[in-house]
Amino acid sequence: MKKILSGLLCIMMLFCLMGNVYAEKLDIDVPKVTNHEKVKVYLFRGESCPHCYDFLMYFNTHAKQFKNYMEIVSFETYKDNQELKSKVNDFLNITDEKQRASVPLIVIGNWYNLGFGEDEGIEIINKALEAYQNDEYVDMVQKTIEETGVANTPETLQEACKKEGIKVNNDLSNAIVLGAVLLVMVGMIIAIAISTKKK
Numbered sequence: 001m002k003k004i005l006s007g008l009l010c011i012m013m014l015f016c017l018m019g020n021v022y023a024e025k026l027d028i029d030v031p032k033v034t035n036h037e038k039v040k041v042y043l044f045r046g047e048s049c050p051h052c053y054d055f056l057m058y059f060n061t062h063a064k065q066f067k068n069y070m071e072i073v074s075f076e077t078y079k080d081n082q083e084l085k086s087k088v089n090d091f092l093n094i095t096d097e098k099q100r101a102s103v104p105l106i107v108i109g110n111w112y113n114l115g116f117g118e119d120e121g122i123e124i125i126n127k128a129l130e131a132y133q134n135d136e137y138v139d140m141v142q143k144t145i146e147e148t149g150v151a152n153t154p155e156t157l158q159e160a161c162k163k164e165g166i167k168v169n170n171d172l173s174n175a176i177v178l179g180a181v182l183l184v185m186v187g188m189i190i191a192i193a194i195s196t197k198k199k
Contacts, residue, residue, distance in 0.1 A: 044105040070128040074160035
């Protein structure tokens with residue numbers, strides 16, 4: 001009986017640890033929330049591009065922590081938004097043809113990054129937080145759209161994730177599932193404890 005109880009307790013601890021790992025937050029100092037507009041982090045991506053996928057996975061996990069400061073706006077560029085990407089390339093003085101065609105292109109104000117690796121995630125978040133604190137921040141992509149009237153089809157982070165087959169991170173549903181599993185485990189432990197007392 002003690003073995004069963006110990007096993008159930010170990011399983012329960014494992015689920016608790018899984019919950020803690022899932023909810024792990026990035027250790028980044030955030031500024032005080034002000035009336036500054038949210039900073040847009042633009043992702044120019046290609047469908048099935050592996051580094052674009054990595055960006056979406058990373059921010060699907062971490063963007064909610066910074067929801068008061070930034071939002072992700074995605075533009076898929078293999079089928080649509082080529083003209084917008086070309087105009088943004090011009091503004092950023094990206095002249096090399098290979099770089100002009102490259103995705104992912106991440107843009108915050110007039111800062112940009114070509115490509116994405118997980119180690120660049122924190123740099124991108126820090127750039128967005130810096131822009132949030134900068135009264136001179138200009139949403140350059142939005143300005144380009146307004147000035148040129150170029151057609152565009154933006155996507156939210158959730159829409160882009162769904163299109164790439166990434167399960168959208170929903171903290172509430174994950175918490176409910178984890179809570180239900182823990183509740184069942186506690187119920188089993190209580191039932192075993194009661195049945196052993198009756199013997």
